[in-house]
Amino acid sequence: MLCKQRLVLLITAFGALALVAAGCIPGSRPSGGTIRLNLGAEPPTLDPALAEDPSSIQADELLFLSLTDLDDKTMEPVPELATRWEVSQDGLVWTFQMRKDVNWVHYDPASGKATRQRPVTAHDVEYAIKRALDPATASSYAYVLFVIKNGEAYNSGKMTDPAQVGVRAVGDYTVEFTLEHPAAYFPAITAMWVTRPTPQELVDRFGYKWAEPGNIWTNGPYALASWEHEAKMTMVKSSSYYDAHAVAIERIEWSMIRDGSAALAQYREGKLDVCDVPADQLATVEADSVLSKELHAIPYLGTFYLGFNNAKAPFDNKLVRQAFSYALDRRALIDTVLKGEQQPAISFAGPGVFGTPASDPAYKGIEYNPDLARKLLADAGYPGGQGLPEITLAYYTSQLHRQVAEFAQKNWHDV
Numbered sequence: 195m196l197c198k199q200r201l202v203l204l205i206t207a208f209g210a211l212a213l214v215a216a217g218c219i220p221g222s223r224p225s226g227g228t229i230r231l232n233l234g235a236e237p238p239t240l241d242p243a244l245a246e247d248p249s250s251i252q253a254d255e256l257l258f259l260s261l262t263d264l265d266d267k268t269m270e271p272v273p274e275l276a277t278r279w280e281v282s283q284d285g286l287v288w289t290f291q292m293r294k295d296v297n298w299v300h301y302d303p304a305s306g307k308a309t310r311q312r313p314v315t316a317h318d319v320e321y322a323i324k325r326a327l328d329p330a331t332a333s334s335y336a337y338v339l340f341v342i343k344n345g346e347a348y349n350s351g352k353m354t355d356p357a358q359v360g361v362r363a364v365g366d367y368t369v370e371f372t373l374e375h376p377a378a379y380f381p382a383i384t385a386m387w388v389t390r391p392t393p394q395e396l397v398d399r400f401g402y403k404w405a406e407p408g409n410i411w412t413n414g415p416y417a418l419a420s421w422e423h424e425a426k427m428t429m430v431k432s433s434s435y436y437d438a439h440a441v442a443i444e445r446i447e448w449s450m451i452r453d454g455s456a457a458l459a460q461y462r463e464g465k466l467d468v469c470d471v472p473a474d475q476l477a478t479v480e481a482d483s484v485l486s487k488e489l490h491a492i493p494y495l496g497t498f499y500l501g502f503n504n505a506k507a508p509f510d511n512k513l514v515r516q517a518f519s520y521a522l523d524r525r526a527l528i529d530t531v532l533k534g535e536q537q538p539a540i541s542f543a544g545p546g547v548f549g550t551p552a553s554d555p556a557y558k559g560i561e562y563n564p565d566l567a568r569k570l571l572a573d574a575g576y577p578g579g580q581g582l583p584e585i586t587l588a589y590y591t592s593q594l595h596r597q598v599a600e601f602a603q604k605n606w607h608d609v
Contacts, residue, residue: 227443227444227445228443228444228445228446228447229443229445229446229447229467229468230447230449230465230466230467230468231446231447231448231449231466231467231468232448232449232450232451232457232460232466232468232469232470233249233252233253233427233448233449233450234248234249234450234451234452234457234592235247235248235249235450235452235590235591235592236249236423236424236450237249237250237253237427238250239402239405240253240254240257240405240406240410240418241392241402241404241405242254242258242322242326242387242388242389242390242392243322243325243326243331243333243388243392244331244332244333244334244402245335245387245388246334246335247590248590249450251387253427253429253448254387254390255387255414256414256415256416256429256446257410257412257413257414257416257417257418257429258387258390258391258412258413258414259274259275259296259314259390259391259413259414260274260275260384260385260386260387260389260390261274261275261276261279261290261292261319261369261381261384261385261389262274262275262276262279262381262382262384262385263385264382264385269495269546269547271381271382271384271385274385275292275293275296275314275319275391276290276291276292276293276384277291277292277293278290278291279291279381281380284376285373285375285376285377285378286343286372286373286375286376287370287371287372287373288370288371288373288380288381289364289368289369289370289371290319290368290369290370290371290384291367291368292314292315292316292319292367292368292369293367293436294313294367295313295436296313296314296413296436297310297311297312297313297314297413297434298310298311298312298313298314298393298411298412298413299311299411299412299413299417299432299434299435300410300411301407301410301412301417301418301419301430302408303407303408303419303420304408306419308417308430308432308433308434310434311393311411313366314391314413315363315366315367315391316363316364316365316366316367316368316369317363317366317394318391318392318393318394319361319363319369319389319391320361320362320363320369321391321392321394322389322390322391322392323339323342323359323361323389324348324356324359324361325392325394325397326339326388326389327339327342327345327348327349327356327359328348328349328356329348329349329350329351333388335386335387335388336349336388337349338383338386338388339383339388339389340374341373341374341375341377341380341383342359342360342361342371342372342373342374343358343359343360343372343373343374344358344359344360344374345359345360345374346374360372360373360374391413393411396409396410396411406421407419407420407421412432413435414432414435415431415432415435415437415438415441416429416430416431416432416435416441416446417429417430417431417432419445424450425450426447426448426449426450427447427448427450428445428446428447428448429445429446429448430444430445430446431443431444431445449465449466452591452592452593453592453593454470454471454472454475454592454593454594455472455474455475455593457469457470458471458472458475458479462485471489472593472594473531473532473533473534473594473597474597476533491535495544495546495547496544497539497542497543497544498536498539498598499539499542500587500602502515502518507583508574508576508582508583508585511574511575513570513571513573513574514570514571514574514576516560516567516570517566517567517568517570517571517574517609518567518606519560520560520561520562520563520564520566520567520570521562521564521567521605521606521608521609522562522602522605522606523562523605524538524539524562525538525562526562526601527598527601527602530601531594531597531598531601532594532598538559538561539559540557540558540559540560541559564608564609567609568609571609579609587599587602587603
């Protein structure tokens with residue numbers, strides 16, 4: 195599912211480093227109480243159809259359920275909202291049977307009370323899929339749903355009747371998808387946030403503000419209690435969650451501290467219970483007699499990548515895209531900036547991710563080769579970089595993302 199504009203693969207992360215306060219050690223099971231975490235950047239939205247950044251996606255994971263989930267160990271699709279699913283012999287029709295004990299919950303910030311609204315149904319799934327594909331919604335992840343029949347045609351405006359999109363509720367607790375072509379990975383698609391059910395009555399009433407505190411309905415293990423934009427967010431355990439007995443923490447208080455060093459300072463002062471360790475602070479933490487005992491390597495699976503806008507010059511030229519990719523020293527980026535257990539990516543989906551291509555020891559991916567990068571630039575009509583227009587590299591406003599952007603900038607400048 196690689197967007198055509200996202201062609202530079204950087205690194206696959208296998209581990210992250212975090213400080214974990216006593217009583218919050220991975221593997222332990224605290225009960226009740228509050229945990230204080232740092233979300234980093236302010237989530238632009240909690241609307242699953244519009245989420246595209248780590249902060250929004252992380253928050254949504256606690257508030258909403260998908261039809262399926264990915265097993266933490268095997269990364270294989272497992273039931274979540276769905277209890278089971280089956281596929282037709284030709285591989286084109288997928289039918290999901292849903293739980294009947296999952297409810298929409300509304301939390302009233304004024305009273306501090308959560309109330310059940312109604313069951314989550316197949317109609318909510320159908321509406322969510324069609325809304326995400328609706329070009330008026332402008333969902334950045336709509337392309338993930340193009341495997342659904344007429345999904346791309348509807349999103350592009352070539353077809354305007356949503357009834358022709360290959361998703362429909364068959365009763366209240368059965369949802370059926372018809373695909374453009376067989377896709378064995380489809381149950382992994384239904385685990386993504388962009389597929390999560392959405393209550394149409396709230397969107398009709400509040401528009402894009404349906405996911406704000408006081409308006410929002412949730413169906414996951416937590417409800418949204420408060421959200422002070424650019425400051426903090428609070429979630430509380432939902433007593434209406436079907437598996438509430440398995441939810442140990444009663445309350446999550448999220449800070450929104452963009453700077454990693456500032457977050458580390460908050461941890462030192464006892465104001466955060468868990469804190470990511472900035473790469474440039476790792477040596478200091480390891481040398482600290484107290485902090486070093488609280489340092490844990492936490493498994494993390496994902497792909498860190500940069501994307502080209504190949505609709506505009508110079509990246510509409512394949513040779514330029516290849517040149518920029520060969521000019522990036524992924525191994526040096528890991529060793530000098532990230533300083534973790536990451537590996538240079540040779541495919542968009544790394545090892546352990548459902549649907550990853552079979553590994554080939556002989557294939558090394560796009561390795562650092564500045565000489566080839568210079569040749570490709572010259573072949574593209576930009577010898578020595580002459581004639582290249584000014585290029586803007588956008589990145590999330592966090593310390594680590596800034597350091598990665600500066601590293602890439604220097605690599606490209608040197609070529």
